[in-house]
Amino acid sequence: MGKLGPKGSALNEHKPRAGIGPLSRLGAPAWSDQEPTWRDAKPALIGAALRRAQARPSGNWYVLAASREIHGGKPYGRVVAGVEVVAWRDAGGGLHVGPGSCPHLDAPLCDAAVHEGSIVCRWHGMRLPPGGRPGWLTYPAYDDGVLAWVRLDAVGGEEPLATPVLGPRPVAQGKLATVATVLGRCEPQDVLANRLDPWHGGWFHPYSFTNLSVISAPAVDSSEADDRFLVKVSFRLARDLGVAVHAAFSCPEPRTITMAIVDGEGTGSVVETHATPLGPDERGRPRTAVIEAVIIQSDRPGFDRAHLVAPALRPLIGWAAKRLWRDDIAYAERRYLVRSRSRLG
Numbered sequence: 570m571g572k573l574g575p576k577g578s579a580l581n582e583h584k585p586r587a588g589i590g591p592l593s594r595l596g597a598p599a600w601s602d603q604e605p606t607w608r609d610a611k612p613a614l615i616g617a618a619l620r621r622a623q624a625r626p627s628g629n630w631y632v633l634a635a636s637r638e639i640h641g642g643k644p645y646g647r648v649v650a651g652v653e654v655v656a657w658r659d660a661g662g663g664l665h666v667g668p669g670s671c672p673h674l675d676a677p678l679c680d681a682a683v684h685e686g687s688i689v690c691r692w693h694g695m696r697l698p699p700g701g702r703p704g705w706l707t708y709p710a711y712d713d714g715v716l717a718w719v720r721l722d723a724v725g726g727e728e729p730l731a732t733p734v735l736g737p738r739p740v741a742q743g744k745l746a747t748v749a750t751v752l753g754r755c756e757p758q759d760v761l762a763n764r765l766d767p768w769h770g771g772w773f774h775p776y777s778f779t780n781l782s783v784i785s786a787p788a789v790d791s792s793e794a795d796d797r798f799l800v801k802v803s804f805r806l807a808r809d810l811g812v813a814v815h816a817a818f819s820c821p822e823p824r825t826i827t828m829a830i831v832d833g834e835g836t837g838s839v840v841e842t843h844a845t846p847l848g849p850d851e852r853g854r855p856r857t858a859v860i861e862a863v864i865i866q867s868d869r870p871g872f873d874r875a876h877l878v879a880p881a882l883r884p885l886i887g888w889a890a891k892r893l894w895r896d897d898i899a900y901a902e903r904r905y906l907v908r909s910r911s912r913l914g
């Protein structure tokens with residue numbers, strides 16, 4: 570583990586200020602009075618963390634969508650890593666993913682019907698079952714309960730794994746998951762690089778975060794065991810009211826970064842950010858889907874019912890819907906633009 574930051578403190582020193590329940594008075598400095606973080610946010614350190622993440626195996630698994638986006642009635646279509654795929658569910662809820670183009674005359678199968686567990690092409694009625702048929706073989710698919718994954722060995726090029734590599738998740742009981750997706754003109758590594766820079770939080774997202782300090786960051790030559798960022802941060806609910814937590818950022822595989830709440834309200838909850846490459850846009854620029862799952866854990870009674878969730882956890886649940894996302898996509902797109910300019914220049 571790297572050195573403590575200038576504002577570093579040990580976990581057991583964490584004491585929220587007086588407030589209402591889990592909420593605390595922020596007493597935060599004005600935006601311009603914050604301690605600048607650029608000296609600690611060393612490009613070499615962020616770059617090394619990114620390279621280590623990229624070197625981890627994915628087993629060629631890609632997050633396709635939220636599990637609940639793929640449901641009984643209609644197939645779900647998406648281009649993943651340049652491959653057009655279609656996903657659907659059989660009568661038992663089993664997930665299946667196949668090529669998105671009908672093997673007969675290339676009709677779009679996202680517009681097909683689902684009938685008795687198979688998809689049926691609307692153009693000429695060709696039936697495509699879960700096991701596939703000659704010229705149309707299905708891909709390995711996996712539903713982890715929150716997200717649907719597809720394994721694309723031809724584009725991944727790694728040693729295939731039987732299941733995706735998942736990071737830490739809350740225990741099943743009392744968990745609540747929301748998934749939201751935004752698209753950016755960048756590559757997955759730009760999305761990860763943004764999240765591997767926790768120092769930008771208080772400066773770039775003052776409407777969401779304050780009193781952010783990076784307690785520890787992995788060294789440039791970090792071992793696997795120490796490869797995480799530990800951050801102390803308050804999620805801002807109102808101008809001077811927030812929830813103070815400690816969060817750990819780590820990358821279980823090359824296209825995922827997980828933020829786990831390790832101390833404070835909602836301990837055990839995670840925000841999983843998955844960056845799925847889609848394919849180039851009409852101008853040849855890469856497009857990436859940022860598919861973010863917020864999986865909340867709380868011991869509070871009635872927690873399984875969304876409307877009863879403690880107000881203190883709403884910032885986490887609403888994480889995906891806010892300005893934070895637009896700003897982080899802008900960061901990732903800018904990083905891609907600068908990288909592509911330097912490649913050309």
Ligand SMILES: [Fe+2]
Nearest residue numbers: 769770774897
């Ligand atoms: Fe951000």
